[in-house]
Amino acid sequence: TINDETVELVQPYFEMEDYTLENGKKVCGNVAGLLSWTKAMVVFYGVNREVLPLKANLAKQEGRLKVANAEKDKAQAELDEKQAELDKVQAKFDAAMKEKMDLEDDAETCKRKMQAASALIDGLSGEKVRWTQQSKEFKSQIKRLVGDILLCTGFLSYCGPFNQDFRNLLLKDLWETELREHKIPFSDDLNLISMLVDQPTISEWNLQGLPGDHLSIQNGIIVTKASRYPLLVDPQTQGKAWVINKEQDNELQVNSV
Numbered sequence: 001t002i003n004d005e006t007v008e009l010v011q012p013y014f015e016m017e018d019y020t021l022e023n024g025k026k027v028c029g030n031v032a033g034l035l036s037w038t039k040a041m042v043v044f045y046g047v048n049r050e051v052l053p054l055k056a057n058l059a060k061q062e063g064r065l066k067v068a069n070a071e072k073d074k075a076q077a078e079l080d081e082k083q084a085e086l087d088k089v090q091a092k093f094d095a096a097m098k099e100k101m102d103l104e105d106d107a108e109t110c111k112r113k114m115q116a117a118s119a120l121i122d123g124l125s126g127e128k129v130r131w132t133q134q135s136k137e138f139k140s141q142i143k144r145l146v147g148d149i150l151l152c153t154g155f156l157s158y159c160g161p162f163n164q165d166f167r168n169l170l171l172k173d174l175w176e177t178e179l180r181e182h183k184i185p186f187s188d189d190l191n192l193i194s195m196l197v198d199q200p201t202i203s204e205w206n207l208q209g210l211p212g213d214h215l216s217i218q219n220g221i222i223v224t225k226a227s228r229y230p231l232l233v234d235p236q237t238q239g240k241a242w243v244i245n246k247e248q249d250n251e252l253q254v255n256s257v
Contacts, residue, residue, distance in 0.1 A: 002045045010038060147179050147186025148195065155192055160222045160230070164215045196221045208245040211238060 013019050024032030154175055159167045171192075179186050193202075193214065205220050206212050219239065223230045232239040244252060 002041060007042055007045055010042065014039065014042070141187075144185045144187045147184045148190055150179065150184065151175060151186060151190060152192060152195055155218075156196075156222060156226050159218070160226070164218075167218070193217055193221065196225060205242065205246070209238065209242040 024035040210220050234240050
């Protein structure tokens with residue numbers, strides 16, 4: 001029931017100096033409560049005057065929202081129905097596409113097999129000559145194997161202390177001559193390095209610090225292949241560094257003198 005006129009009528013009282021809560025308490029507690037209540041009602045009226053239109057607008061908007069939600073639910077139901085129909089059609093389409101892809105894959109696989117078979121047939125016709133030649137080479141290698149093994153074992157057993165020139169003298173001038181005199185077949189172009197170690201191992205040695213020249217690689221072969229422990233004369237300490245790096249995972253113990 002409070003209106004603008006009521007608020008206007010009480011304004012002069014609020015402007016009086018003694019119209020305060022403290023002065024009211026001096027007179028009587030009930031007076032102080034009534035004073036505080038009048039001020040609170042005026043503040044409430046001011047707030048409520050702004051809130052009431054908002055409440056009315058809120059109720060109006062809620063009504064509109066309710067209608068919109070009802071329309072939305074109806075549209076969602078129709079959408080769900082159409083989506084269900086679309087899912088069924090999509091499932092049929094996916095099944096048909098999968099069958100199509102399977103058929104295409106089978107056809108492509110069959111085509112590749114036919115091409116591979118044709119290539120194999122064409123290749124085999126030319127491989128006969130190579131296989132025949134390779135078979136003869138294998139037989140020749142088997143015959144030369146005894147002499148090749150003798151050279152390799154002789155190299156591992158006796159060539160360690162010597163330089164490259166004396167090693168070549170032993171292998172080419174002395175031992176190969178001895179094999180020829182005893183008619184023991186061997187490979188004239190025998191490569192001791194490729195015979196005793198593969199290229200990946202050599203590359204690994206190089207990464208561990210072993211120089212890449214033939215003498216160093218031969219020394220590495222003797223160190224790793226010979227049955228006796230090696231004695232390295234190593235003024236540049238390259239061999240020592242290589243051995244330490246090579247055996248670090250095996251807990252090599254190094255005693256410094």
